Amino acid sequence: xxxxxxxxxxxxxxxxxxxxxxxxxxxxxxxxxxxxxxxxxxxxxxxxxxxxxxxxxxxxxxxxxxxxxxxxxxxxxxxxxxxxxxxxxxxxxxxxxxxxxxxxxxxxxxxxxxxxx
Amino acid sequence: xxxxxxxxxxxxxxxxxxxxxxxxxxxxxxxxxxxxxxxxxxxxxxxxxxxxxxxxxxxxxxxxxxxxxxxxxxxxxxxxxxxxxxxxxxxxxxxxxxxxxxxxxxxxxxxxxxxxx
DNA sequence: TTGACATATACCCATATGGGTATATGTTTT
DNA sequence: AAAACATATACCCATATGGGTATATGTCAA
Numbered sequence: 001x002x003x004x005x006x007x008x009x010x011x012x013x014x015x016x017x018x019x020x021x022x023x024x025x026x027x028x029x030x031x032x033x034x035x036x037x038x039x040x041x042x043x044x045x046x047x048x049x050x051x052x053x054x055x056x057x058x059x060x061x062x063x064x065x066x067x068x069x070x071x072x073x074x075x076x077x078x079x080x081x082x083x084x085x086x087x088x089x090x091x092x093x094x095x096x097x098x099x100x101x102x103x104x105x106x107x108x109x110x111x112x113x114x115x116x117x
Numbered sequence: 118x119x120x121x122x123x124x125x126x127x128x129x130x131x132x133x134x135x136x137x138x139x140x141x142x143x144x145x146x147x148x149x150x151x152x153x154x155x156x157x158x159x160x161x162x163x164x165x166x167x168x169x170x171x172x173x174x175x176x177x178x179x180x181x182x183x184x185x186x187x188x189x190x191x192x193x194x195x196x197x198x199x200x201x202x203x204x205x206x207x208x209x210x211x212x213x214x215x216x217x218x219x220x221x222x223x224x225x226x227x228x229x230x231x232x233x234x
Numbered sequence: 235t236t237g238a239c240a241t242a243t244a245c246c247c248a249t250a251t252g253g254g255t256a257t258a259t260g261t262t263t264t
Numbered sequence: 265a266a267a268a269c270a271t272a273t274a275c276c277c278a279t280a281t282g283g284g285t286a287t288a289t290g291t292c293a294a
Contacts, residue, residue, distance in 0.1 A: 007247095007248065007249045007250060007281060007282050007283070008249090008250085008282080008283095009249090009250065009251095010136065010137070010250070010251080010281080010282090011250080011251080015135060015136045015138075015141075016136045018132060018136075018206075019127065019132045019133045019135075019136035020127070020251090020252085021132075022252090024132075024205065027209075031208070031209065031212060036270080036271090037270070037271060037272090038269095038270065038271085046253095047253075047254070047255090048270085048271070048272090049253090049254080049255080049256095049271090049272075049273080050252075050253060050254080051271095052271060052272055052273080053252080053253090053272090053273090054252090055271095055272095056272085056273095068261095070261065070262070070270090071260070071261040071262060071269060071270050071271080072261090072269095072270060072271080073270075073271060073272090077209075077212060078216065079209040079210075079212035079213040079216065080213045080216050080217070082206050082209045082212075082213060083213050085202070085206050086203070086206045086207065086209075086210065088141065089135075089199050089202050089203045089206065090203065091148070092144075092148065092194075092196040092199045092203075093196075093203065095148060095194060095196035095199075096196040096197045096199060096200050099195065099196065099197050100197075123251090123252075123253065123254090123277060123278035123279050123280090124251060124252050124253070124277095124278065124279045124280060125252080125253095125279090125280085126279090126280065126281095127251080127252090127280070127281080128280080128281080137281090137282085139282090153240080153241090154240070154241060154242090155239095155240065155241085163283095164283075164284070164285090165240085165241070165242090166241090166242075166243080166283090166284080166285080166286095167282075167283060167284080168241095169241060169242055169243080170242090170243090170282080170283090171282090172241095172242095173242085173243095185291095187240090187291065187292070188239065188240050188241080188290070188291040188292060189239095189240060189241080189291090190240075190241060190242090
């Protein structure tokens with residue numbers, strides 16, 4: 001038995017992992033190839049413990065893999081969990097395209113008015 | 118002058134708005150057409166104030182528009198801000214496809230082994 | 235105008251979060 | 265073995281977050 005949680009963890013899936021800008025930055029760097037932690041510290045200009053913490057979230061969600069290399073820990077991108085995000089958001093592509101073409105229509109109208117009705 | 122914030126707000130962009138499952142549900146419903154708040158309350162089986170709060174976040178991020186209709190407030194999807202999410206995640210498509218084809222290779226190998234050698 | 239209805243807001247609460255500093259852990263070099 | 269290096273973890277802290285209940289606000293119906 002346990003009382004209802006006041007708030008559920010929000011760092012347990014790809015959507016949340018990727019909601020944090022720092023973590024997107026990390027993934028963006030790793031997209032260019034695997035990197036030890038210190039590289040990320042330098043590139044992100046963020047305290048080392050914070051980088052490690054973000055990496056932990058990414059690891060728990062499966063967005064990165066780690067490999068030991070002497071005294072370094074080399075992190076590597078695993079983009080697979082991002083497919084879920086992509087699949088969800090892809091469903092809205094039509095919706096924003098409609099919006100854009102609706103805007104185009106308005107602009108066309110304005111242009112037509114400019115040239116006399 | 119102000120002291121450094123201990124933590125920045127995380128509900129101020131599309132990435133974060135969409136990280137919350139309830140809000141994705143709301144958008145999924147609105148994708149089927151505009152809806153008054155109470156419809157969402159019924160469909161999501163969530164307390165009305167919570168729905169209103171999630172709608173507020175979505176509104177602030179520009180993912181929904183509102184329209185007054187008598188004593189109802191009708192919410193409507195605006196998918197445009199999702200394009201940013203799509204654009205970012207799209208850049209990783211190649212990465213997860215590589216992973217999948219790497220997996221395919223492994224499976225092929227196992228299959229080959231099964232049939233002798 | 236009084237009451238029902240629809241929605242937003244003001245609170246309270248427990249917990250998650252991200253940043254920070256100090257330190258533990260493990261590895262390589264000297 | 266000791267020192268330097270690389271990384272993870274344990275804390276502390278302020279604040280954001282999501283859920284909940286009560287209530288304010290505004291609109292329509294009787």
